[in-house]
Amino acid sequence: MRHKCYILFKSVDVLYKLWIQRNLAIDMIDQSLNVPIDSEIEDYIMQKIREDYLADSTVTIHLIGANSAERLGWDEQRFIKRELQASLYNGVGNTRNGILGVVLPEIYQLVFKGKQTCGQCGGSPDVVKVNDNTVVREFSSNYYMSSNKCCYSEGDRYCVLTSWIEFCTEPNKFIDQAFSKRTDLIANKVVVFPNRGSSLANSSFF
C-alpha cells in the first residue's frame, strides 16, 4: 500500500520536487502553501492548512536544502514552519503526518559529518547536524527529542531523515518508515510549536 504524501520545499528547490513527480512512483498531493492564513487563532490556522493543503496525506516529505534553516528567520521560513506545524498537528478527524526529511546534495557536507567516537558510551555513531544552521526547529525538535542522551537511536526520533540519493533509490521504504512513526510511542512526545528560545543547536549523534 502506498501512503499519500505532501511535499514541502522552498521555491528554490522546485526542480527536485518536479524530478520526484516525474521519476518516482509516489502518491503525492501537488500543492503548497504560499499565501498566509489570515487568523490569530493557531488551532484555526492548523486546521485550515490540514484541510486545504495537507488534505488526506499521511506523510510529509520535507526537502531540506541550503535555504531551509531556522537562522534565516520567521519571515523567510513562515510557510515551511506552518506546513510542518500543521503536519505535526493532531487534528480532529485528521491525524498528524509522519515527517520524512530529505537532505539535498548541496548541504550533505553541512549535515552528514561521518562517524565519530562517543566519549561517553564508546559507540561510534554517525554525526548528523540537525540544528538551526540546517533546518527549522519544527524539524530539529522532533529529531533530537531528548536532551540527556549522548547517542540517539532510531526509536528516539519522530522525524525520519535521509539523503536525496538514498531517498531516490528506495523512496517507499523511507515513506513507510515515516508513516509508522505516527503510531509509535515516540509520537506522544511530538512538539508542534517549538519554543523559540530553546535550541538543540549543538552537535548530535545518530
Ligand SMILES: [Zn+2]
Ligand atoms: Zn554515546
